[in-house]
Amino acid sequence: MKSRIGISLLLFVVAIAACNPVKVYLEKEEVRPERSYKTFAIINQYQGKDAWNSPTLNQNLIDDLVKGMEERGYQQDIERPDLILRYNTLLSENEKEVRDNSYNGFYPYGMYNPMMYRYPFGSPYPYWPSQTEIEKYKLGEVVIDFIDPKADEIILRISAVGEVNNIKQKYKNIGVSVDKILHEFSRNMTVEG
Numbered sequence: 001m002k003s004r005i006g007i008s009l010l011l012f013v014v015a016i017a018a019c020n021p022v023k024v025y026l027e028k029e030e031v032r033p034e035r036s037y038k039t040f041a042i043i044n045q046y047q048g049k050d051a052w053n054s055p056t057l058n059q060n061l062i063d064d065l066v067k068g069m070e071e072r073g074y075q076q077d078i079e080r081p082d083l084i085l086r087y088n089t090l091l092s093e094n095e096k097e098v099r100d101n102s103y104n105g106f107y108p109y110g111m112y113n114p115m116m117y118r119y120p121f122g123s124p125y126p127y128w129p130s131q132t133e134i135e136k137y138k139l140g141e142v143v144i145d146f147i148d149p150k151a152d153e154i155i156l157r158i159s160a161v162g163e164v165n166n167i168k169q170k171y172k173n174i175g176v177s178v179d180k181i182l183h184e185f186s187r188n189m190t191v192e193g
Contacts, residue, residue: 022162022173024180027143029188031155035148037189039077040069045088045145052091052140052164057174061087061142064178072186084147091140091164098135140164142177146185158184 042065050058065085066076074083139161146156160177164170 022160022176022180024158024160024184026158026184028154028157031188037082039075039081040083040085041078041081042066042085045086051089051174052170057170060171060174061178064175068178068182072182081149084149086145086147088143089141091138093136094139095134095136098133138164140170140173142181144181156185156188
């Protein structure tokens with residue numbers, strides 16, 4: 001019985017994680033195995049520019065980065081860090097095609113179909129025409145450069161991208177982006193050194 005509950009819970013968590021619209025990309029990876037990193041500092045790539053133009057989101061991003069790094073065993077040291085996390089956020093307008101294949105009970109040219117309630121979940125006809133619309137949306141990106149200050153080079157660049165059409169999505173995606181970026185960071189750091 002306990003194993004069934006455990007498996008069900010695991011499948012639920014995997015399903016929820018799969019539904020998350022944030023994607024992570026490893027853009028640069030030059031971790032040297034001989035270097036060890038124990039301390040970190042966080043800086044904004046563009047001083048005075050808040051994350052997605054919001055001071056609150058900017059602070060959430062910094063807080064999530066600090067918390068995530070400390071959970072992974074790193075100490076924050078602003079004076080002499082072994083690793084600098086430099087962040088930048090981008091917000092851009094995009095468009096996508098949205099197809100509507102739904103069957104609304106009408107034949108072409110506005111004729112009523114008396115059998116419309118037999119097929120409430122879409123058209124039974126494979127040739128039913130679809131409508132295509134252009135939908136505008138905002139795409140939010142969080143980019144973190146992990147910099148080795150002694151070598152003066154970027155050892156990792158990881159970005160997270162997702163749709164942010166409203167403020168609720170922005171708050172959620174900031175946290176999810178940081179989690180996914182730091183997960184990718186730890187995966188690359190443990191593999192290399």
